[in-house]
Amino acid sequence: MNTEVFAARHIGIAEKDLPQMFETIGVENMEQLIYETIPDDIKLKKALDLPEGISEHEFLTHIQELAQKNKVFKTYIGLGYHESLTPSVIKRNILENPGWYTAYTPYQAEIAQGRLEALLNFQTMVSDLTGMEIANASLLDESTAAAEAMTMLFELRSRQQKKDETVKFFVSEEILPQTLSLLKTRAVPLGIELVVGDHETFDFSEDFYGALLQYPGKFGQVHDYANFVEKAKANEIKVAVAADILSLVLLTPPGEWGVDVVVGTTQRFGIPLGYGGPHAAFFATKEEYKRSIPGRIIGVTKDTDGNRALRMALQTREQHIKRDKATSNICTAQVLLAVMAGMYAVYHGPKGLKYIADKVHHKTRTLALTLDKLGIKQLNTAFFDTLKIQVDKVDRLKEIAEFSEVNFNYIDNNIISISLNEATSDKDILQLIKIFSAFVDFKESVKIDVDSSTEQSIPESLQRKAPYLEHEVFNSYHSETELMRYIKKLERKDLALNHSMISLGSCTMKLNAASEMLPLSWAHWGNIHPFVPLNQAEGYQEMLKTLEQQLNVITGFAATSLQPNSGAQGEYAGLMVIRAYHESRGEGHRNICLIPASAHGTNPASAVMAGMKVVVTKTDEKGNIDMADLEEKAKLHSENLAALMVTYPSTHGVFESSIKQITKLIHDNGGQVYMDGANMNAQVGLTNPATIGADVCHLNLHKTFSIPHGGGGPGVGPICVAEQLKPFLPTNPVVKTGGKEAITAISAAPWGSSLVCLISYGYIKMLGAEGLTNATKAAILNANYIKDRLKGKFDVLYAGERGRAAHEMIIDCRPFKVNGIEVTDIAKRLIDYGFHAPTVSFPVAGTLMIEPTESESLAELDRFCDALLSIRKEIDEASAEEPNNVLKNAPHTLEMVTNDDWQFPYSRQQAAFPLPYVAENKFWPSIRRTDEAFGDRNLICTCAPIEAYAEA
Incomplete structure (x- = not known):
């Protein structure tokens, strides 16, 4: 075996396995299988025009050399993106941990309680800081979230407004430029007329259904929008606010003004800039709009035994289930980034966040006071972290700044803005003063007025009074030891790809190679602003x-x-x-x-x-x-x-x-x-x-x-x-x-x-070209191997004209209804065998769609098939008249199996260790099946104890 060939590490099937697999499938070789799978008239006539593959060592050397071509300047551009500090305990234990990054969407709550708890923390953090009643489990970016707010409010407008021919949406001229561009994209096909203007001169007599404000404004001005919101409500105009989440530690949360939606990004809560992403956006709103929220909401419910359990709430509200009746097509969250941002709040807690926000604000005040000594005019009357500065000869300033490896936001020929951040040090402030001293040709040394006062450049009326992050989770894990253990505790509740195959049809849960992942932690990739x-x-x-x-x-x-x-x-x-x-x-x-x-x-x-x-x-x-x-x-x-x-x-x-x-x-x-x-x-x-x-x-x-x-x-x-x-x-x-x-x-x-x-x-x-092609062949091989190993025990619904599957297949579980067994029972029983279920009831109700991918070994494919064949025997033993069976009670928790009271007509061993391989690497679900109805009747989407709520 050539140990330098990456394909041999990525593709799970070894050369020695092929004869056995070909025999099971009934083909002579791979060429015959591909011939019988793909129509002749669409096959490529020649190989991909791509270079040969390189080894992992060669790739890491190459990507390091490429990284050095990025210049990591001190960047103060802002516009919704800020350098942040990822705590090492979060970087090592979440970002770089396959137990977190290889997990799937938490549709199977029993094996996703860790992720779900981390996302509940995120929702709580967002609700607290924004002052809103409910938040989702993240969106794609701030601009997308703002566009989702515009469309949600469009759907919620009053009946009278729906009759009107013109549908107008007001956008403050303070909005971020990328958000305005995205709003334009979304508005046109829906027939929404965007009106961009000054919120202070906005004419409320016009026919508008909604408005969007930026808080603070794009160049740092902190506006008091309370009066605007009051007038808007009087005119039946719903209001959304795009807010900087760190600023909300010091600023009055928009929820206190009575706004309808608050959106933004959590990037500055420990997420690398990454030249634009990925970052987790937030979307918070009123509980009365819960059925219209785009994306996902994590909710609290109970399991079969009455224990607290988490799950994706209101799943019928998932937009892809609504199809053409949907108000959004969002079906992807930014879970890994939301988990990191939520953990950032857990690690720092309310006092830590206050310290960080104060530090950023007072460094900004220090810079403003010192620039004033240089005769440089600062235009913002109230600010959090961004100064708007009037200068002459912007080109000259830019030349001096870039020579010093510093980036500002150059607004026009006379105006720039400077946004400070968590990573801005005293040394950085000194460098900024030197740049401006050189720019104005100030010969004397400048004494920096370090702002150590408790004063703020924020009006009293806009200073936050409301408490936040009072829940125990945000006040318990402030040492690295404690947070490391908390993260591990949650990780142990989740089944991810580092435990076993996740054979989700249509979702392709393949290997994410370590060599592909390593560069994500490097500063020369992570710390580049998207607008440099x-x-x-x-x-x-x-x-x-x-x-x-x-x-x-x-x-x-x-x-x-x-x-x-x-x-x-x-x-x-x-x-x-x-x-x-x-x-x-x-x-x-x-x-x-x-x-x-x-x-x-x-x-x-x-x-x-x-x-x-x-x-x-x-x-x-x-x-x-x-x-x-x-x-x-x-x-x-x-x-x-x-x-x-x-x-x-x-x-x-x-x-x-x-x-x-x-x-x-x-x-x-x-x-x-x-x-x-x-x-x-x-x-x-x-x-x-x-x-x-x-x-x-x-x-x-x-x-x-x-x-x-x-x-x-x-x-x-x-x-x-x-x-x-x-x-x-x-x-x-x-x-x-x-x-x-x-x-x-x-x-x-x-x-x-x-x-x-x-x-x-x-x-x-x-x-490389050959490895990519062989990966596809292996995916097709693995799918057909599973299909033929299950033959006679499970019916495969569809196949090609020559009887072959592509890279996935659908097995029909509807015939088992005569035994009282539903497809969900099979999905839950697979957990006891150590597997995440395949895709359930899509695209055909009552079925499982299986996709093994190319990166699984023959041994893992066989374990999965053995599990399904063992479950098939259990189905045969089941009876519709006697629902107290191993399938209906699945999954079985450690608490069940070790309980002195065992009232089931099968053994503990059959429940927990149905096949010998399970004992070698047992995964225990942390809860039994969730009570969906209870959770929907009692929608709890923040860290509140379930005892505080009575069943409706």
Whole structure:
């Protein structure tokens, strides 16, 4: 074995395993399997035009050299991004810990109590600091969160307002530029008219449904918005506020003014800048809007034994379940980053946060007082951490600052702003004074007036009086020992990829190699502001451009935008690019989007957000797109057809042979083809979206290209486009990106979540052309091996024309209802065997969708199959008349098994150790099944004891 070949480390199947697997499947070799799986007319004729793979050592040497091309200046640009200090205990035990970063979205509460508790802490922190009643478990970035507020309030407007033809939304001119750009993107397809202006001269007699304010303003001015909010409420105008979370430690929380929504980013709570992300945004609102909140909410309930339990609350509110009735397509949170931000608050506690906020504020006052001695005029009458400064000859100041390796925010020829942060030291203040002394040619030494007073440059009326973070969790773990143990305590409650295979169909939980992850902790990648001059981010620019080119080759397309920071954002971006293309041709009337009934639920939600009308097409008895129905609807809507959204291979795990016929039909009727890239793991190196006839696809870098799920985010969802769509790729208002006729922003940062793009860059770089192709073959091999090992015991619902699955398959659990067993019982019983369940009841109710990925070994595949076959025997022994069985009672906790009172008709050993391998590496769920109904009747979304609530 060549120990330097990365593919041998990433792909779990060894050469010696192949004969056994081929025999089980019934093929002679890999070539026969691929021939029987993928239609001939879409197979690539030649290998990917990518370099050979490199070793892990070579990659780490290369990425270190690339990192040195980034210049880490002291950056005071602000605009929603600030240098922060990640406590080492959080960096080592969460960011760098696969027990946290390889976990999946906490749909199975019994094996996710640790993540859920960490997210409940995050929600509590956000609710406390904003003064709002309820918060979700994070969104993608501040600008996206603001756009979600605009659309949520749009849906909540009064009946009278809904009758009006003009729908206006006021945006303060103090808003961050990237947020305004994203609001424009979202507003147009929904028919919302944005009006940007001065909140102090706003005319409340105009017909508006909502307003958005920035607190503090983009250049640091702290405004008192209480009077504005009062007038807005009197005129039935709902108000959202984008707030700086650290400032809320010192400032009056917006919730005290009676606002409807507060949004922002938690980046400055210990999250690296990372050239724009990933960062966890927050979204807080009133409890009366709980059914309209985008994203996820973590709630408190109880389990079967009455013990406190956490779970994702109000899951029917999940937007992808609402499909085209959704008000948002958000299905990705930023869980890993939210966990880190929440832990930052746990570690520092209320007194620690107060110390940090005071330090930042008083250093800003120190700078303001000293600049005044130099005759430099500071324009903000009230501020927290940002000074707005009037200067002459900005170019000269910039030259002096950059020579000193310092970045300011240059607003225009006479105005700059300087935003200080947690990492700003006394030495940094001295450097700033030297820069300005040189600028004004001040010869004498300047005495720095260190502001050690308790005074604030914040009006008394805006100083925070309300307590915050009073819960025990924020007042208990302030030593490293204690926090380390608390993090470990939570980690032990969660089943992640470092314990066993997570075979989630459509979610591709593959290995996230350590060598891909290591650079994320390096300062030369982590500490770069997204708006620095490009010549300070040459390492990032080289990496991002290479990644774009790599993805172009893999998809067969002409161009890529890395800006979308989730798969659903990618869907939306792709459809908005199609929309812009049609408008450029004078065909803006094209607004019909055809979507097969089998599509992911985010597809119709994204289409509606892009201003399109969804027309659902049928699937046939084999799960394939019904060609007759598709043709009928394509021709019926040919005058207005905008797009078809298609997942390939299908959500049923099949390479449909009619795909080129399908794409030609859409083109013949004037539409463009959007391919959902969720199943790209079955295409790489063997076929591609361009070959099947698509025009645009999004890719889930957190699936196919190895970015870890992190418990439900970060994700990255770039779009790759054909030549005709290239001009419309999205831009950014601060740093230009995208095409010549670019649409406005899709996410806040120019290149989205740049930091984690390092992972996919490394994945492709180390695997190379051959390794990428072999990874796809291995994914197909593993899926078909499981399919044939389960043959005769579980029915596989769909297969290709030659009887093969793609990289995933659906097993039918509905026949077991005669034994009283539901698919949920099987999912919960798998926990006792040490496995996370496959995808439950999607896309077909009563089924499990299994995807093993390429990175699992034969031994792990066999353990998983042995577990399912053992469960199949348990199903045969079950009876609908006697529900007290090992499946209905699953999962079994340690408390159950060690309890003196055992009233079950099966042994403790069968409950907890059903197969010999389980005893070697037992995972104990921390709770029994959750009571969903109780949790929904008693919605508790902060750290409050359940005893304080009575069941409704």
